[in-house]
Amino acid sequence: MDDKYKFIDFLGLRFNVANDLSALVAAILVFIFVFSLSRKVTMRPGKAQNVLEWIIDFTNNIIKSLMPDAAVKQFGLYAFTLFTFVFFANQLGLIFQVKVGGYSYIKSPTTNPMVTMALALISLLISHYYSVKKFGFGGYVSNYVKPVGFLLPINILEEFTNFLTLSLRLYGNIFAGEVLLALIGTVAKSFGVVSLVIALPLEMIWQGFSVFIGAIQAYVFTTLSMVYISRKLEKE
Numbered sequence: 001m002d003d004k005y006k007f008i009d010f011l012g013l014r015f016n017v018a019n020d021l022s023a024l025v026a027a028i029l030v031f032i033f034v035f036s037l038s039r040k041v042t043m044r045p046g047k048a049q050n051v052l053e054w055i056i057d058f059t060n061n062i063i064k065s066l067m068p069d070a071a072v073k074q075f076g077l078y079a080f081t082l083f084t085f086v087f088f089a090n091q092l093g094l095i096f097q098v099k100v101g102g103y104s105y106i107k108s109p110t111t112n113p114m115v116t117m118a119l120a121l122i123s124l125l126i127s128h129y130y131s132v133k134k135f136g137f138g139g140y141v142s143n144y145v146k147p148v149g150f151l152l153p154i155n156i157l158e159e160f161t162n163f164l165t166l167s168l169r170l171y172g173n174i175f176a177g178e179v180l181l182a183l184i185g186t187v188a189k190s191f192g193v194v195s196l197v198i199a200l201p202l203e204m205i206w207q208g209f210s211v212f213i214g215a216i217q218a219y220v221f222t223t224l225s226m227v228y229i230s231r232k233l234e235k236e
Contacts, residue, residue: 018112023115033084086221092106093107117163123225131233143155177209177210
């Protein structure tokens with residue numbers, strides 16, 4: 001995509017306005033979604049509360065499949081927040097996009113690798129933090145030289161590849177989906193009514209498929225984040 005972006009320099013740092021606004025909108029949508037489902041919490045849940053509890057159970061079960069049940073108290077909120085945010089971030093560009101003067105301001109934030117790398121970095125930093133907390137710094141470092149010391153460079157390289165695969169998998173899938181939607185939209189405008197009639201059902205089908213892909217990628221990202229955390233909490 002040939003999108004142009006505005007940048008703001010602040011305290012020596014450069015911020016992409018589209019990334020920041022899009023992530024903020026996604027976070028606001030998550031808040032509105034969760035708040036609307038949890039306004040009337042009762043012992044006999046209604047439909048809205050059932051949906052919220054299903055999502056919570058869904059993310060808790062991801063943790064339970066990888067770690068002891070007690071880990072749900074530690075990481076349940078993080079898994080829930082991560083899943084819902086990534087899901088809404090993936091769908092945002094399908095719902096609406098804002099362009100003013102040729103510059104993009106609102107889009108799916110996960111179509112930018114900087115955003116997905118930031119999300120991956122948060123998950124990996126959490127995994128390292130809890131590893132140090134559980135084993136102490138010495139025990140944490142010793143895991144890199146097990147089972148044998150000469151594996152140290154490979155274990156360090158694995159940390160870097162985990163970061164790249166976690167972030168770029170999400171970015172690649174969402175970016176590719178939006179590129180294809182843009183191409184279908186371009187084709188629809190190319191040959192008048194004939195191309196519009198052909199492209200419209202294709203765009204509707206692919207948009208529905210993109211919603212499915214966005215949900216799957218939110219699940220995959222959350223699951224892999226929990227996998228990396230669980231591995232750091234085990235002795236090699």
